[in-house]
Amino acid sequence: MTGALTTDTNSAKHGVLNYAADELKACFKDAGIPAFRAAQVLEWVYRFGQTSFYDMTNIGKSLQKRLDEMFYIHRPQIVDVASSSDGTKKFLLRLADATTVECVYIPDVKRKTICVSSQVGCSVGCKFCNTGYSGFVRNLTAEEIISQFMVVKDYMGMWSCDDRLSNVVFMGMGEPLLNYQNVMRAIDNMMLDSEAGLSRRKITLSTSGISPIIHKVAKDLPCRLAISLHAPNDAMRSSIMPINEVYDIRSIMEACEEYSAHHKFLKITFEYLLLSGINDSKECAIELLNLLRSLNAKINLLRFNEWEGCEFKASPGLKVREFANILNDGGLEASIRTRRGADIMAACGQLSANSTGTRVV
Ligand code: SF4
CATH class of the missing domain: 1.10.150.530 (DNA polymerase; domain 1)
Structure with a gap:
């Protein structure tokens, strides 16, 4: 194995x-x-x-x-469960070697989603992300990834047929495509409970754009793909996501075209975090539109969740709506994502679990 x-x-x-x-x-x-x-x-x-x-x-x-x-058959130890006013719960889990990771349970009317971590910390070092700020410690094993899913089901009493986790997103701590083998194994095992009705199409792999592995995902894995893009050109992207100097936008677009060729009916989601004065201008929206309009894509616009020590500020609501309008008027499906769990530091980019480690870029 x-x-x-x-x-x-x-x-x-x-x-x-x-x-x-x-x-x-x-x-x-x-x-x-x-x-x-x-x-x-x-x-x-x-x-x-x-x-x-x-x-x-x-x-x-x-x-x-x-x-x-x-x-x-182990479970990690639950160290803490923080509950948000919107129903979101953030779990802090201690692993066998005493490192810690976080996963988040996000219920809404139609679905019950778990956001899982794939690494302790992260080596990618996106400047707006609390996990990246803390550095990389190690990859999670397949067991440690799937046991996040199991712990949430235990805690929420979800082992009965009528109350199930419906969606899994790899948007927690870590870059899942830098731990590809263990992530693939965990996904395969999540699907062993056929009664749960969890299909690969309800599983989303979110990546900072590790383009060589996106090519593998395109061929091997019919789950949904989300790209953390956050900028419409290389200069801007490299300034907030140093990984772009290794895998630039062009290489990501080529990999996405291959994914779309293999999975014609699956739209690729592009995540775009709006940072005030950095990437939220009308010109950026037009450039983004031109970049993505030929792909089978949709855009999730994310409001930045500020965290202590971070240099960025969230774009004002009006600016976010203007940005969305430009994209939608240009024919690209763009929606503004609802913030979930921001009051418990469980929203996008806020997970950290106090890990300390190193960065690759
Ligand atoms: S946004 Fe994702 S890839 Fe970037 S540092 Fe944070 S966890 Fe890593």
């Missing part, structure tokens, strides 16, 4: 959540356990949220004991 198996440091046990379904079946087979037992375990884990082999009632006692000696 790709990505290291997570091993319990006190024993030789392996984490079930790190195995893809076919890998767990192969592992059972190697141990002389019939493959259908792996399917039973996966159903308990992903459909019912079970964390103890001893509670898997269709598995005999001696096999329960053996499985418990071979594997574990």
Whole structure:
């Protein structure tokens, strides 16, 4: 399997959540356990949220004991849950090595979304982002990514058929395409509960524009793609997103064209954070329109959520509406995203979990 198996440091046990379904079946087979037992375990884990082999009632006692000696099904520890007045909840989770990550539960009338993290910190260093400001610590394992999903379902009591998480967005801490293998594995496993009705099209990968990996996503993964663009030209983008000096707008556009060729009916979302006096002029809106009008794209305009120590200010509401009007009048679908969880520092760009680390650019 790709990505290291997570091993319990006190024993030789392996984490079930790190195995893809076919890998767990192969592992059972190697141990002389019939493959259908792996399917039973996966159903308990992903459909019912079970964390103890001893509670898997269709598995005999001696096999329960053996499985418990071979594997574990862990959850990260919930350190804190902050609740917003709009129903959003931000979870601070402690991992086995004592590092921390955050994930956010965002309910609304039509959907229940979880925003997950893919790394502890982030190496990309976008200047407006609290996570990037804190630096990079390490990639999350597949188990650590999917267990955010599991923890939220546990906490919210969402293991029944009629109350489910409907959408997953990789917009938390980290750049998911710099942890591609583990993110792919976590996405595959999220879909193991067929009852949940979670399809790849309800999963959105948000990237700062790692164009070589966008080409892979285009070929391998029919989930939704969101590009954090935030500027209409290279000079402006590089000044707020240094990663643009490595993967420029042209390379991102080429990768997006390939994605659209593979997924004709999936619109690419471009995220555009409006920063006062930086990227919110009428000229920027027109340049953005010209850049994106040939793609199957829509634009989410984001109001900046200020955080302590940040050099940027949010664009005034009137300016945001003007910007949206120029795009919509030009034939590009643009909407102004509602701020969720800003009062608990759970909104876009506000997650940090107090990690400290390094940046790649
Ligand atoms: S916006 Fe995303 S890619 Fe940029 S620093 Fe923050 S977490 Fe990393």
